[in-house]
Amino acid sequence: MKIIIVGAGRVGASLAENLVSERNDITLIDPDITVLNNLQDRFDLRTIQGNGAFPGVLKQAGAEDAELLVAVTRSDETNLVACRIAAQMFNVPRRIARVRSAELAEQATLHGDDGFNVDHVICPEQSVTDHISRLIEFPEALQVLEFADGLVTLVSVRAFAGGPLVSHPIEDLRKHLPKVDVRIVALIRDNQHLPVDGYTMIQPGDEVFCLCASKHVRLVMSELRRMSKPVSKVMIAGGGNIGLRLAKALQGQVQVKLIEADRRRCDELARQLDAATLVLHGDATDEDLLGDENVQDSDVFIALTSDDENNIMSSLLAKRMGAERVITLIQRKVYADLVQGGQIDIALTPSHATLSELLKHIRRGDIVAVHRLRKGVAEALEVVAHGDAKSSRVVDRLVEDISLPKGVVIGAVVRDGEVLMAHHDLRIQSEDHVLLFVEHRKLIPAVEKLFQVGVGFF
Secondary structure, eight states: OEEEEEOOSHHHHHHHHHHHTTTOEEEEEESOHHHHHHHHHHSSOEEEESOTTSHHHHHHTTGGGOSEEEEOOSOHHHHHHHHHHHHHHHOOSEEEEEOOOHHHHTOGGGTSTTTTOOSEEEOHHHHHHHHHHHHHHSTTEEEEEEEGGGTEEEEEEEOOTTOTTTTSBTTHHHHHOTTOOEEEEEEEETTEEOOOSTTOBOOTTOEEEEEEEGGGHHHHHTTTSOOOOOOOEEEEEOOSHHHHHHHHHHBTTBEEEEEESOHHHHHHHHHHSOTTSEEEESOTTOHHHHHHTTGGGOSEEEEOOSOHHHHHHHHHHHHHTTOSOEEEEOSSHHHHHHHBTTTBSEEEOHHHHHHHHHHHHHSSSSEEEEEEETTTTEEEEEEEOOSOTTTOSSTTOBGGGSOOOTTEEEEEEEETTEEEEOOTTOBOOTTOEEEEEESSGGGHHHHHHHTOOOGGGO
């Protein structure tokens, strides 16, 4: 696919890296020639220096025969105008814009043919907020990912000694939960994927990926670790866009304390949040402030400032002072990889959350959802199967008869609102929503090809 990416920041660079690895033709536009040269040295892509909202720059980038434009600069206005020009002047078939402003993102009339001609709007702040909200709902989890409009959940859990299924083979799960259908789609030990079958032993420290109907998530997780009490007290460091969105999402459900270093921003936060949310002016790395506000009683401490170092330091300090669990927002992926799993329970990289949202619009085939797993290496997909036995490689076939690439697992199928675990004798039907675990993103082209429909279907 020929794709133009406008903006070479963290989101644009991450997207380019992923799409280049899948053999797409990528052109990257950005005003910063130093950033572009660095990316061109690392990846097989074309770069254009300039403003992606200018017609001449888009023409130079090959917009006349591009199949997709993705505008992900930090400027909402630039992204929207780039989509408008791509549609009106160059007839680019599909256009995606990153929009950070809630007011602009929610105005659907601005995005249509009478507005900026945007096919899909993505909001990184909302994606991160939703992700953190799910982690607060299931505080024992490393990742909580929903599919099929929330009917199915893929949850990643660290196995703890003493869990009923820990130090037992996977086949014992059916004995422990005879009325619950669940599929363990992946097991990672010492950063290595292990083969998953009924005889595989789950050991303490393993990262286990479980797929089940959403209503059974807590029951399934209880097989692998001790369940914590529901979260009731949350402390947030950083009152920026994400901090404010998260505080709004949580207020009325849990007790929220929000720390912000800028006094004027504190006043603005206090006006937008309800009276039960306590807005504090101060530095989240101040040990005295955290002590005075009883950080040791917090069920979750969440660092969401724009400074990676401050987020890491405040999280380590909160953990040392007794916070039950810490979640840290880290812009630089290398930092996130270094700190997660130690004193910091979960390190989030905003570009990963945004990338998942983008990829579901970019993948070939009828893909409903894409979620990045394992530091962006693995993926979980929701794909709609189309066609019939003659035109499709999956429709009207048993799961055991489908030629899946090694490293790809069909975990479940959603059919007419019913969740069916993908046991070997399940037959795939047309219009089924098929949920897959893909061990490495290099396998994605093979998965896309598997679900393509032959000409006979049309």
